[in-house]
């Protein structure tokens with residue numbers, strides 16, 4: 523049997539929006555989707571990260587500066603963007619581990635503003651722009667299933683996205 527040397531470009535003609543797509547898991551997802559033929563949109567909060575990501579992705583990739591914890595930014599972003607096919611949300615801060623008694627409430631709130639409410643707002647404002655047959659992927663982590671000492675915030679933020 524002849525070996526299969528090339529994969530079909532299954533995302534040809536699709537437009538994929540990766541929120542948090544300028545580094546880490548989001549960038550990897552954007553890169554892979556681009557290889558599959560998709561037109562990519564990446565968005566994150568720092569211009570220099572967007573510029574760096576765009577130079578590493580195919581010509582024509584769009585990049586936008588947005589604070590995903592800010593409702594106005596999220597709403598305006600999707601209004602400006604128009605129609606697309608798939609939405610991926612990977613944006614997040616580094617998980618801070620600390621004892622509950624030592625946890626700074628403001629930092630804890632900020633963590634949820636991005637990781638939980640940011641994803642919520644992206645789904646809320648993005649979903650009406652998704653073409654038929656599209657999808658929304660929200661990423662989390664294993665903290666909900668395998669809790670670590672001092673990892674309550676991460677644990678609490680990922681549990682809702684598993685259901």
Ligand SMILES: NC(=O)c1ccc[n+]([C@@H]2O[C@H](COP(=O)([O-])OP(=O)(O)OC[C@H]3O[C@@H](n4cnc5c(N)ncnc54)[C@H](OP(=O)(O)O)[C@@H]3O)[C@@H](O)[C@H]2O)c1
Pocket residue numbers: 541542543544545546547548565566567568569571572588589590591612613614615616617636637661662663664
């Ligand atoms: N990597 C893993 O194995 C793993 C496993 C489980 C869970 N996680 C969690 O998943 C999340 C992403 O992980 P990662 O490794 O891909 O992290 P990463 O490389 O730091 O990527 C985070 C992305 O989110 C963006 N971002 C951060 N704050 C933002 C904001 N307010 N608005 C818009 N974009 C924002 C960052 O860009 P800017 O700095 O330009 O905003 C960046 O593009 C983290 O919360 C991490 O704890 C990661």
